[in-house]
Amino acid sequence: MIITRIAPSPTGFLHLGTARTALFNFLFAKKMAGKMYLRIEDTDRKRSQKIYEKDIITGLKWLGIKWEGDVIRQFERRKEYRRYIDRLMEYGFAYKADGAIWLNVEAALTGKKLSIIEFDDLIRGKISFPGHKIKDFVIVASNGSPLFLLTNVIDDYLMGVTHIIRGEDHISNTPRQILLFKTLGMDLPKYAHIPLILAPDRSKMSKRAGAVSLLEYRKNGILPETLVNFLFLLGFHPKNDKEFLTLSEMAQEFDLKRVQKAGAIFDETKLLSINSWYIRNLPKDKVLDYLKEFVKVKISKQKFKKYFAITRDRMERLTDFQDRVKFLEKLPDYSSELLIFKKSTLKDTKYALNLVYIRLRKAQAGAWKREDLIKKELEQVVAENNLSNGDVFWSARVALSGLSASPQPSEIAWALGREESLERIKRAIGKIIKI
């Protein structure tokens, strides 16, 4: 049975790197019909905080990354570590100095043929370190806390972890951990070190000042489907060039051998393009559900749906909705000149607007229920009066929206309804006769 784990320390918010490591562990376990555990590495009592732990758990859940069983916390397991520490001391593999407990590397190395410590990384192949470069290191701090290098190894053993998939920044920890495994007489897990996510300046993303919680992306109108898909593509490439995948499809495609070796720069533009794709292509009800959180103004359910229908193609983030929809709730001020299409004239515009008004006022109630029927009405105005599309559609659009860029006039009219639409056109006519 394949067992993986994700082992974040609650000393900061969940960031992209941890999220991607979690994703890869999750996908690998899923693909291999194995399990993934979540282990909170909170041995550093000073820096560990509950709010970070909560942030990490909420973030992973939001992404749809699921782990086996309960959350495991290292602080609750501190008695386990004691046994192994005692054993190391007893056999002379560890010693006390300056109040801390150190691993005696020379003693640990003896008889283990470790002049070169080598392991076969599932992503990078053979990696080797000269054994003599390893210096004694602290395994228990002077305040009594067992440290990462040690607890990480003990827990991976105790939990039966078979595959350690973690960030590249841990490569240099690996020889010391292998030494620990061997000294404690434990079997070695397999390692796979994934590349780091880099900021646009090529530095380690999580290191960057102001690295915020992954949940900030949720707050900023990014869908979880987007983020997971984006993270997946950062350092991995499915065989068939497929760009948009569900979690199950990702697991299906996942293969450690295809994971990239070099660091990847985080590109927000790509994130946004994926996001707008998901806004447009996910089932409507699902997007509507996500969108609910972002609607601050009080509008009826019916209006909400209509507004969504005509702005959906124009959103990059869910947070765009409010702005895109403002003009529907309240007609913005606009200059009368805006009503005149660049290839049209004052006279034609006046004429067109009047005709549009008359036509729409006479339109049957049924026509207002369908956007395409309203569009037909407008097209009739063009056809029957020797006007251009620009004369009619531009002026109607501006009359209805007050904007130079907006959805189509028929869409706006449909979303606005008969009363408000006619009112707005009437107002436009009032404006234009004053020119």
Added chain:
RNA sequence: GGCCCUAUCGUCUAGCCCGGUCUAGGACAUCAGAUUUUCAAUCUGAAAACACGGGUUCGAAUCCCGUUGGGGCUACCA
């Protein structure tokens, strides 16, 4: 500095392991055009890369060595 990892378009990457089919493919971004109303969406097209130098070979993006660049670690953090 030491140790380790790494190197294809601006960015994410395919191809590399098993050299020829690569005049190097896709996506995002950019630019142009179409959709004869704006914006978006959509469609079409363009520009854009094998870091460099040596080998090996009939032949190298693909194998080897070196150089250079980038990154990580170098804590009684994880």
